[in-house]
Amino acid sequence: MKICYLPGDGIGPEIMAQALRVLDVFKKEGLNIELEEALLGGAAVDATGVPYPEATQKAARAADAVLLAAVGGPKWDVLPRPQRPERGLLGIRKDLNLFANLRPAVLYPELANASSLKPEIVAGLDIMIVRELTGDIYFGEPRGISEEGGKRVGRNTMIYNEDEIRRIAHVAFKAAQKRSKKLCSVDKMNVLETTQLWRDVVIEVSKEYPDVELSHMLVDNCAMQLVRAPKQFDVVVTGNMFGDILSDEASMLTGSIGMLPSASLDENNKGMYEPCHGSAPDIAGKNLANPLAMILSVAMMMRYTFANEAAATRIETAVKKVLAAGLRTGDIYEEGTQRVSCSEMGDAVVAAL
Amino acid sequence: MKICYLPGDGIGPEIMAQALRVLDVFKKEGLNIELEEALLGGAAVDATGVPYPEATQKAARAADAVLLAAVGGPKWDVLPRPQRPERGLLGIRKDLNLFANLRPAVLYPELANASSLKPEIVAGLDIMIVRELTGDIYFGEPRGISEEGGKRVGRNTMIYNEDEIRRIAHVAFKAAQKRSKKLCSVDKMNVLETTQLWRDVVIEVSKEYPDVELSHMLVDNCAMQLVRAPKQFDVVVTGNMFGDILSDEASMLTGSIGMLPSASLDENNKGMYEPCHGSAPDIAGKNLANPLAMILSVAMMMRYTFANEAAATRIETAVKKVLAAGLRTGDIYEEGTQRVSCSEMGDAVVAAL
Numbered sequence: 150m151k152i153c154y155l156p157g158d159g160i161g162p163e164i165m166a167q168a169l170r171v172l173d174v175f176k177k178e179g180l181n182i183e184l185e186e187a188l189l190g191g192a193a194v195d196a197t198g199v200p201y202p203e204a205t206q207k208a209a210r211a212a213d214a215v216l217l218a219a220v221g222g223p224k225w226d227v228l229p230r231p232q233r234p235e236r237g238l239l240g241i242r243k244d245l246n247l248f249a250n251l252r253p254a255v256l257y258p259e260l261a262n263a264s265s266l267k268p269e270i271v272a273g274l275d276i277m278i279v280r281e282l283t284g285d286i287y288f289g290e291p292r293g294i295s296e297e298g299g300k301r302v303g304r305n306t307m308i309y310n311e312d313e314i315r316r317i318a319h320v321a322f323k324a325a326q327k328r329s330k331k332l333c334s335v336d337k338m339n340v341l342e343t344t345q346l347w348r349d350v351v352i353e354v355s356k357e358y359p360d361v362e363l364s365h366m367l368v369d370n371c372a373m374q375l376v377r378a379p380k381q382f383d384v385v386v387t388g389n390m391f392g393d394i395l396s397d398e399a400s401m402l403t404g405s406i407g408m409l410p411s412a413s414l415d416e417n418n419k420g421m422y423e424p425c426h427g428s429a430p431d432i433a434g435k436n437l438a439n440p441l442a443m444i445l446s447v448a449m450m451m452r453y454t455f456a457n458e459a460a461a462t463r464i465e466t467a468v469k470k471v472l473a474a475g476l477r478t479g480d481i482y483e484e485g486t487q488r489v490s491c492s493e494m495g496d497a498v499v500a501a502l
Numbered sequence: 503m504k505i506c507y508l509p510g511d512g513i514g515p516e517i518m519a520q521a522l523r524v525l526d527v528f529k530k531e532g533l534n535i536e537l538e539e540a541l542l543g544g545a546a547v548d549a550t551g552v553p554y555p556e557a558t559q560k561a562a563r564a565a566d567a568v569l570l571a572a573v574g575g576p577k578w579d580v581l582p583r584p585q586r587p588e589r590g591l592l593g594i595r596k597d598l599n600l601f602a603n604l605r606p607a608v609l610y611p612e613l614a615n616a617s618s619l620k621p622e623i624v625a626g627l628d629i630m631i632v633r634e635l636t637g638d639i640y641f642g643e644p645r646g647i648s649e650e651g652g653k654r655v656g657r658n659t660m661i662y663n664e665d666e667i668r669r670i671a672h673v674a675f676k677a678a679q680k681r682s683k684k685l686c687s688v689d690k691m692n693v694l695e696t697t698q699l700w701r702d703v704v705i706e707v708s709k710e711y712p713d714v715e716l717s718h719m720l721v722d723n724c725a726m727q728l729v730r731a732p733k734q735f736d737v738v739v740t741g742n743m744f745g746d747i748l749s750d751e752a753s754m755l756t757g758s759i760g761m762l763p764s765a766s767l768d769e770n771n772k773g774m775y776e777p778c779h780g781s782a783p784d785i786a787g788k789n790l791a792n793p794l795a796m797i798l799s800v801a802m803m804m805r806y807t808f809a810n811e812a813a814a815t816r817i818e819t820a821v822k823k824v825l826a827a828g829l830r831t832g833d834i835y836e837e838g839t840q841r842v843s844c845s846e847m848g849d850a851v852v853a854a855l
């Protein structure tokens with residue numbers, strides 16, 4: 150298991166440290182884990198001047214899986230575009246061809262109160278958003294700000310070809326087969342031709358998955374339905390831009406984004422694994438961050454890249470145990486539970502393992 | 503007051519009938535109201551073959567304001583793109599240059615239970631989303647599905663020039679001045695250059711409104727924050743595509759989208775007024791629809807196009823009265839209230855007026 154890990158910025162190094170302790174448990178038990186650290190985001194800009202340096206490219210390409218904590222912070226937001234931390238993130242996704250972003254939105258029963266939605270609306274929530282990650286308006290050309298007839302004009306290009314749509318559709322249908330066999334594809338076909346093609350191709354691919362029930366929803370309606378009745382969804386598949394918005398909306402339904410991991414996979418299940426949350430510069434360096442999304446990202450890595458379901462389940466069970474024992478970092482704290490630090494949460498997970 | 507009204511499809515004619523009764527009250531009292539009916543959407547396609555026929559263009563252009571009920575339905579979704587009802591909607595917006603879409607998301611205290619969010623999260627909610635309506639990826643060229651190298655490719659163009667951004671920014675700042683003097687501009691500047699220009703221009707315009715506190719938020723974060731803590735927002739301004747998604751999400755926070763009107767204005771306060779909800783084909787023709795969003799659209803028309811604040815407030819007060827009296831159409835019904843039909847709700851509002 151060649152793993153390249155990227156602590157990144159803000160709370161990144163603190164939560165990564167806890168994930169590494171979890172990996173260490175498995176290593177000591179005999180799993181053949183090889184670790185290599187590399188720089189991404191602001192940390193990389195500070196050290197090398199670019200957010201996705203060559204050394205990181207080499208390490209990430211050579212690895213079977215990449216663990217990423219979080220990148221970004223106000224310090225780097227003022228830099229020219231090519232040097233901003235998120236360029237590093239977009240760069241590594243594209244470079245490693247990580248086109249399939251899996252973002253589960255799961256409500257832990259112990260944390261049900263954290264949701265801003267009524268308990269009956271979200272109890273038992275378990276959605277999987279499958280977001281295309283290397284195409285769409287994120288990467289389309291032409292793009293940029295130019296001067297035309299004395300006016301500044303901003304331009305970006307939404308673009309998908311049928312192969313790009315087909316391969317993410319296959320990932321989504323396969324995910325649906327392993328779950329409740331229901332897939333909802335989200336588009337804006339009434340306005341955008343790109344997403345008309347999206348819908349056409351998804352329908353074509355559906356013929357190969359007769360056991361999966363496919364439905365379609367417009368993106369504006371989906372943004373509403375996620376609020377109104379999120380449990381109507383199981384697997385949702387959509388493009389990069391809509392997926393960015395809807396997956397964040399869906400994760401916030403749980404009220405505890407500090408708990409949610411994500412996976413970004415290529416065609417061969419090589420993947421990058423990272424929490425859904427950001428680098429939280431405000432609490433960085435204070436040993437306050439919630440390391441559970443990072444630790445659950447390790448579980449996803451075990452499951453998707455290394456097909457080690459036993460290890461994945463063990464990590465997830467350990468996390469559930471510490472929650473059941475009442476341990477909480479500040480972001481998920483409520484009265485009657487025990488407030489712990491980032492490293493104490495790590496201690497508890499390691500002990501539960 | 504030259505008003506062109508467009509009953510449209512589905513429940514459209516039923517709710518429009520109630521709005522016309524409200525107008526009739528003012529007419530009888532002496533307001534100089536001239537009404538002209540015209541066709542839009544599926545109704546227009548059925549009668550003329552196109553969703554925004556010439557006669558409607560003439561009537562809409564000649565009017566001071568347009569009242570629109572709702573367009574669309576499964577019957578027309580199978581037609582070629584230029585004949586679909588939403589083409590009529592996009593056509594009239596563009597033709598009349600209705601670039602400023604105002605969509606209030608207001609929670610009526612009587613309907614607080616209807617929200618899927620916890621009462622303390624949404625009590626008193628009152629957001630105004632200002633959405634640009636005639637630019638962005640909705641209208642950008644090039645667009646379409648083509649064949650390239652043996653593959654189908656879908657393409658759309660997100661585009662804004664600085665003038666388009668500036669004029670919607672002015673509308674938003676002015677709206678904020680009349681409310682709590684807080685404006686949040688939403689973009690995706692970390693990925694899309696178009697929205698980097700958006701942010702730049704909004705900042706430039708802000709210099710003319712030193713009394714308004716301007717903040718910026720990324721669209722994915724905004725989709726989250728609307729769920730987590732919607733009351734942090736007052737006026738929100740954003741582009742056409744993000745506005746489509748966020749305004750629907752925001753209206754669903756209230757749980758009663760059947761209550762929400764909207765305005766789409768040009769530079770001279772000529773406007774089109776319509777409910778946020780759709781044509782609800784499933785309950786069409788059954789006298790079950792909620793006419794209140796349509797009636798509140800009349801109030802918005804009085805306020806924005808005719809600067810008749812007295813009439814606007816009177817209509818809004820009448821609506822609050824019927825709610826306080828416990829009258830509810832099916833969509834907002836709950837135990838202990840009185841279920842009424844669409845026309846009975848109209849009766850009650852007319853009586854309250």
Ligand SMILES: CC(C)[C@H](C(=O)O)[C@@H](O)C(=O)O
Pocket residue numbers: 235238239393692693722
């Ligand atoms: C940081 C940003 C470029 C990124 C995205 O938009 O994809 C983030 O929002 C995400 O969802 O991973």
Ligand SMILES: CC(C)[C@H](C(=O)O)[C@@H](O)C(=O)O
Pocket residue numbers: 339340369588591592746
């Ligand atoms: C029907 C559709 C074209 C329209 C839009 O996307 O603008 C609708 O969703 C709206 O928000 O008014």
